[in-house]
Amino acid sequence: MPPQSDPQDPLAPLSPRLPSPLQEVHDERFARRGLRLLLKRDDLIHPALPGNKWRKLAPNLRSVAETSQRRLLTFGGAYSNHLRATAAAGRLLGLRTIGVVRGDELAERPLNHSLARCAQDGMLLHFVTRADYRRRADPAFHEELRARFGACAVVPEGGSNAAxxxxxxxxxxxxxGRTDVAAVACGTGGTLAGMAAGLSAGQHGLGVAVLKGGFLPGEVARLQRETFGGPRGDWWLEERFHGGGYAKVSAELSDFAADFAERHELPALDEIYVAKLLFALTRLAAEGVFPRGSTVTAVVTGRRQPGDL
Structure with missing residues (x-):
């Protein structure tokens, strides 16, 4: 059944399926430890903006839609799901989108499948050096970009802000009331910051870092301060399972992803985020991190698209 929406809502084309389904999977690697494994199927929220991309972008897009602004600028890497989701939202809402991409344009020609999809959806791609990209949160850099592209609303990398x-x-x-541990893959920390705040007392939020650097604990804490004025919820980060960095996918991880999808009759797993999350949870279960009798929920934040790594 398609999502129902108010046709007068400026975000009607992005009408979501909420709440997303909660699916139990019977996996011996968890069962032998006395654990239940659930999948929060956020990948089914919206076909063009699955999972946390819808949850993070929709509030920002609503703010833009309620103004006269028709141009949106944001930031991402060469395989950014956030850029792809923003481009799709711009197409559906009639907004012009600009993607500031980390890396040399010449190195990205021909465009990889992810950036090609952004371009097909009407996004103007602006490549910057890695040095300039490090200025992505600098208001002075935003003004330089506005001088180049005109007045525009700016959404941060990954869409992670208070909204x-x-x-x-x-x-x-x-x-x-549905789980003891809610786990999500983390790139910029915004989903964990919000999810943990929404959980009840006694529930625990777990973030699995998909890139290295050790900055995520500080980022999650900063986002909660900016949004709620201080820490919210009980959460922790596991940073051992990034596999070498963002979009780094080993043969072991690919084999795990294919096996998990086959044994549980799931669509091919997104290997940049979701497979790393499930791989981490499987290892943590084997290590005895979760007390026997616990229910562990993995948030499926997206799905593998044609041409993905």
Whole structure:
């Protein structure tokens, strides 16, 4: 059944399927430890903006839609799901989108499948050096970009800001009373910051870092301060399973992803985020991190698209 929406809502074309389904999977690697494994199927929220991309972008897009602004600028890497989701949203809402991409344009020609999809959806791609990309949160850099492209609303990398964190708090609320541990893959930390805030007392939020650097704990704490004025919820980060960095996918991880999808009759797993999350949870279960009798929920934040790594 398609999502129902108010045709007068400026975000009607992005009408979501909420709450997203909660699916139990019977996996011996968890069962032998006395654990239940659930999948929060956020990948089914919207075909063009699955999972946390919808939860984080929708509040930002609503803010833009309620103004006269028709141009949106944001940031991402060469395989950014956030850029792809923003481009798709721009196409559906009639907004012009600009993607500031980390890396040399010549190195990205021909465009990889992810950036090609952005371009097909009408996004103007602006490649910058890695040095300039490090200025992505600098208001002075935003003004330089506005001088080049005209007046535009700016959404941060990954869509992670206070509006996005509040949107992701609804994810935690949907899991109240349903799980002991709610786990999500983390790139910029916004989903974990919001989800943890929405959980009930006694529930635990777990973030699995998909890139290295050790900055995520500080980022999650910063986002919660900016959004709620201080820490919210009980959460922790596991940073051992990034596999060497963002979009780094080993043969072991690919084999795990294919096996997990086959044994549980799931669509091919997104290997940049979701497979790393499930791989981490499987290892943590084997290590005895979760007390026997616990229910562990993995948030499926997206699905593999044709041409993905």
């Amino acid at each position: 996005a964190v509040r949107g992701c708090a609804l994810l935690g609320e949907e899991l109240r």
